Amino acid sequence: MSRETGAEWWRPDAVALTQVQAGWPAVAPIPVAASPVPFWAVMGFTFILLFAPQSYVPALASFRIALIAALIGIVAYLYDRFIHGRPLMMRVREMWITAYLVGWAVLTIPFSSWPGGSLSFLLDQYFKTLTIFWLLSHTVVTVARLRHVAWGLSLMAVGLAAMAAANFLSGTFMAESSLLPRLVGNNAALTKNPNDLALMINLILPLSVALFLIHREPLARALLLGAILLELVTVIITYSRAGFLTLAATFTIYLWKLRNRPERSWAWSALLVAFLCVPLLPSSYFDRLSTITDIKADQTGSAQERWNDTAAAFNYVLAHPIVGGGVGMNTLALNEARGVAWRVVHNVYLEYAVDLGVPGLTLFLLLLIGCVKSVMCVQRSTARVTALRDLFLLAEGIQVSLVAFAVAGPFHPVSYNFYFYYVAGLAVAAKAVYQTSVGQLAPDRR
Numbered sequence: 090m091s092r093e094t095g096a097e098w099w100r101p102d103a104v105a106l107t108q109v110q111a112g113w114p115a116v117a118p119i120p121v122a123a124s125p126v127p128f129w130a131v132m133g134f135t136f137i138l139l140f141a142p143q144s145y146v147p148a149l150a151s152f153r154i155a156l157i158a159a160l161i162g163i164v165a166y167l168y169d170r171f172i173h174g175r176p177l178m179m180r181v182r183e184m185w186i187t188a189y190l191v192g193w194a195v196l197t198i199p200f201s202s203w204p205g206g207s208l209s210f211l212l213d214q215y216f217k218t219l220t221i222f223w224l225l226s227h228t229v230v231t232v233a234r235l236r237h238v239a240w241g242l243s244l245m246a247v248g249l250a251a252m253a254a255a256n257f258l259s260g261t262f263m264a265e266s267s268l269l270p271r272l273v274g275n276n277a278a279l280t281k282n283p284n285d286l287a288l289m290i291n292l293i294l295p296l297s298v299a300l301f302l303i304h305r306e307p308l309a310r311a312l313l314l315g316a317i318l319l320e321l322v323t324v325i326i327t328y329s330r331a332g333f334l335t336l337a338a339t340f341t342i343y344l345w346k347l348r349n350r351p352e353r354s355w356a357w358s359a360l361l362v363a364f365l366c367v368p369l370l371p372s373s374y375f376d377r378l379s380t381i382t383d384i385k386a387d388q389t390g391s392a393q394e395r396w397n398d399t400a401a402a403f404n405y406v407l408a409h410p411i412v413g414g415g416v417g418m419n420t421l422a423l424n425e426a427r428g429v430a431w432r433v434v435h436n437v438y439l440e441y442a443v444d445l446g447v448p449g450l451t452l453f454l455l456l457l458i459g460c461v462k463s464v465m466c467v468q469r470s471t472a473r474v475t476a477l478r479d480l481f482l483l484a485e486g487i488q489v490s491l492v493a494f495a496v497a498g499p500f501h502p503v504s505y506n507f508y509f510y511y512v513a514g515l516a517v518a519a520k521a522v523y524q525t526s527v528g529q530l531a532p533d534r535r
Contacts, residue, residue: 201415287332
């Protein structure tokens with residue numbers, strides 16, 4: 090690798106690689122995808138997911154372009170596996186935990202508040218999410234592809250930021266937000282609501298930072314710095330309280346991670362700029378943030394509603410600790426616990442607990458922790474190998490994204506959506522890339 094490296098990678102590769110080999114984790118062989126078609130199909134699906142072009146060009150709606158992109162990826166991947174005689178799935182911890190989680194969801198269907206609704210939810214939403222999780226984790230099998238994903242998501246974040254800024258400046262706000270005008274992101278389901286938009290941007294931000302640290306070229310760094318600034322501004326203008334807390338957590342993590350590295354000057358410069366920009370923020374933004382600790386001060390009533398729903402969800406879990414209300418049925422469960430209001434649980438962890446009981450929540454936590462541990466293992470194993478510097482930084486970005494989701498989890502009803510499972514797929518992929526890369530650096534190891 091020709092890029093200039095910092096003091097973190099001061100050891101000769103030969104010495105560092107010996108250390109990597111000595112601590113090489115024992116995992117199943119990683120399948121290598123020969124065809125690029127499944128990977129680019131997933132990237133196309135991601136673009137459709139975040140921007141919903143069919144909502145702007147109605148003629149595309151009848152073609153179901155998201156489904157077509159997903160099917161192309163699935164069929165191309167299965168064909169590639171078949172003709173090369175390779176397994177369809179990696180036998181790694183995260184895949185087994187996911188299988189157990191799905192199995193538990195299926196087993197609880199007969200005990201669901203609405204068995205037919207749970208079955209429909211599995212087929213219509215959760216299985217689709219898991220399909221992309223599986224496809225992404227099995228097609229991003231090189232460092233180059235990891236970089237492509239990071240670049241693709243970063244550029245998409247710029248597009249999302251531009252649309253959000255345009256809506257903010259033009260006064261395009263949500264119809265129901267009269268007391269506190271909240272901007273509309275775009276027409277895509279995952280990025281239309283300002284809270285969801287802030288979550289998506291917060292998950293992409295660490296990948297943009299990873300690319301910024303990877304690239305030394307002035308033009309690339311300028312572009313990435315601009316992207317990062319746009320992402321930061323977008324989170325602010327959403328007025329999302331969870332978005333602010335998640336952004337603060339991400340910033341704190343990078344201050345800690347970079348404290349002994351040459352890049353620490355960038356982190357401290359960013360902190361200085363953030364303090365200088367505080368006076369530029371409107372008072373309404375600080376009023377909004379104050380409701381994080383003073384729930385009664387929220388004039389919109391959303392904080393009070395969510396607090397009451399959280400209490401009702403806890404009570405429901407205590408009364409139904411094993412099975413829960415059934416996958417996807419937390420709205421019905423809350424109706425039973427606190428009266429009919431038809432609101433979902435705005436908490437990822439309680440959503441799993443209410444739907445699938447403590448066993449379901451435990452399995453999800455094991456999956457989240459397992460993904461974090463995997464990328465941490467990749468970071469430790471590659472931190473002093475110059476040839477794997479890009480992988481180290483990308484794994485670091487994925488880890489920060491996972492932690493960002495963990496911080497945002499108590500404020501979002503997105504347990505079965507793509508937000509977490511997309512980053513989790515990248516975590517599994519990073520481990521696969523690590524195994525492939527080390528195998529290429531040490532071909533004599535058996």
